[in-house]
Amino acid sequence: MEFMNMDPSTGRLIIEIQLSELSDLVGHQKGKGREGEIDDIALALETYKAELQQCLQNVSDQEMCASIDRAVRMDADLIRVSDAQEAQAIQDRELAHSMSSEDATDPQASAIPNMSRVRLNPVSDEFLDKLQVFNGACHDHEDPHGTQAESSSWAASRGNTDSSETMKECVICTDKYDSSHVATSSCGHSYCRGCLENLFRTSFTDESLFPPRCCYNSVPFEASRSLLPSEVLREFEEKKTEFGTPNRTYCHAPSCSSFVSPQFIENGIARCVKCHTATCTTCKGRSHQGSDCPNDPAVRSLLDLAIEQGWKRCVSCHHMVELDHGCNHITCKCGTQFCYICGERWKTCTCPQWEEDRLLARANAVVNRDVVVNQLELNAAERRARVETERRNLVRNHECRHGEWDIQGGRHNCEECNDELPNYIYECRQCRLMLCHRCRFSRRR
Incomplete structure (x- = not known):
């Protein structure tokens, strides 16, 4: 049931x-089950x-x-008067101090700010607007006689702000929205409600995008609460637990495959809260009902193939990479950084940072792309020179932060999402x- 869309007192009573x-x-x-065991009914409850x-x-x-929204708007006059009185007291105290000094013409006296012109911080306006957005459904259920409109003095204290100054451009769809309807990351980029929800939902199915980021910085979750549906907020908390768990266990049933939280794992057995299936935390297959976990032939076959192909496993989540x-610096989709040669955590080994063959492969790929896009005709010497230039460029920028971008026209494939x-x-x-x-914006760590 969606309690956020009903009268809070009614929702509280129902809950x-x-x-x-x-x-x-x-x-x-x-007292109906065995001691020390949690049956399915108790777990569901x-x-x-x-x-x-x-x-x-x-x-x-x-x-x-x-309550905060109502209090601020109902007490707007008192807040304004109190703020003005405090500002006047500060001005009087500074003026008296300057007049009692040895130099009555102290230039600092002329630098005393005109506190009568002090306005409330415009950030407060944005905060109040977001409170209104968050409480929109709540206001619909309130008594129409119990609400109070914004006072004229409060509106005057806020000043006449040009509506264009409160508009912000969404970095994804590039449409402009009122500042109360966007979430702004620490890098300064803003996301509208629709693009923000899409960013969060995509991160739930692609761990490399979690937590939602923009320009290496996480999109502030608390500032996004008022713009996201309750089911997205709930799933974010669930995914935060899931993606933050090392060596995770998922329900082995193909029709379920749900993540099993550590609180439902006991003695190496994970019990799924959705389908109540028991899963072995060692081999990730069906529970062995008290017997030791045998070597899983499917897992052994996969590991043998990984050795043959030169794949590596993440030291944290055990995904194949x-x-x-x-270069040999690997950042897994779970966020763990490790060396591709030895598999140890990054910067804990003495392995070389790159393999020459892989550098040349990437350099050749870039040159081939330039040849196709720019319709170049290169002889062998020109091609070798271009490949060497790109190889040196890769060595110089092997830990590139991607600060500047150019736009290349034509049909291309994204090298991250394909x-x-x-x-x-x-x-x-x-x-x-x-x-x-x-x-x-979102895939940079």
Whole structure:
């Protein structure tokens, strides 16, 4: 049930009634199972109880935001008067201090600010606007006689701000929105409600994008709360636990494959809360019902193939990684950095930073791309010179931060997500990496 879209007091009452009934049901279940074991019914009840408690907390947060919003707007006149009195007191004190000094014409006296012209910080306006967005549904259920419009004095204290100054451009769709309807990252780029939701949802299915980022910085989750649906907020918290767990266990049932939180793992057995299937945490297959875990032939076959092909496993999440070109510094989609040669964590070994064969392979790929795009005709000597130039460029920029980009026209494929772009693509000026518009912001770590 979506409690955020109903009257908070009604939602709170519904949740409290359900929690009370749930407590009675849990009490009747006690003593019916074996000691030390949690049966499926008890597990389901505990999970439902946790969800209800989270809903209750969300309703409480909504009530608090609505209370702050009402208090600020109802007490606007008092706030303005109090602020003006405090500013006047500061001005009088500084003026008296300057007049009592030895030099009555101290130039610092003329630098005293005119506090009568002090306005409230415009950031407060943006904060209040976002409170209104967050509490839109709540205001719809309030008594129309109980709400109070913005006072004229409060509006005057805010000043006349040009509406164009409050508009911000979304970095993805490039449309302009009011500042209360966008989330701004620490890099200064803004995301509208739709693009922000898409950024979060995409990160749930692609771990390399989690947490949602823009220009190496995580998109602030707290500042995004008011713009995201409750199911996205809930799934973000779930994915934060999942992606933050090393050596994860997923339900072995092909029709489920849900992540099993560590709290539901005991004695090497993970019990799925969705389908109640038991999974072995060692081989990730069906539970062996008390016997030791045998060597999984499928896993052994995969490891043998990895050795044959030269693949490596991440030291944290154990995913297989294949290095096609570039240096030996690997950043797994889980965020772990390790050496491709020895598999140890990055900068804990003495292995070389790159293999010459892979550098030449990448340099040749870039030159081949230039030949096709620019329709070049190169003889053997010219080609060798271009390949050597690109090889040196790769060595110089092997840890490129992709600070500057050029736009290359024509049909290209993004080198990260492999999407085909029919009209243009962005190319890094330093390392020649080609990325789509979305990946050049969100995939950088």
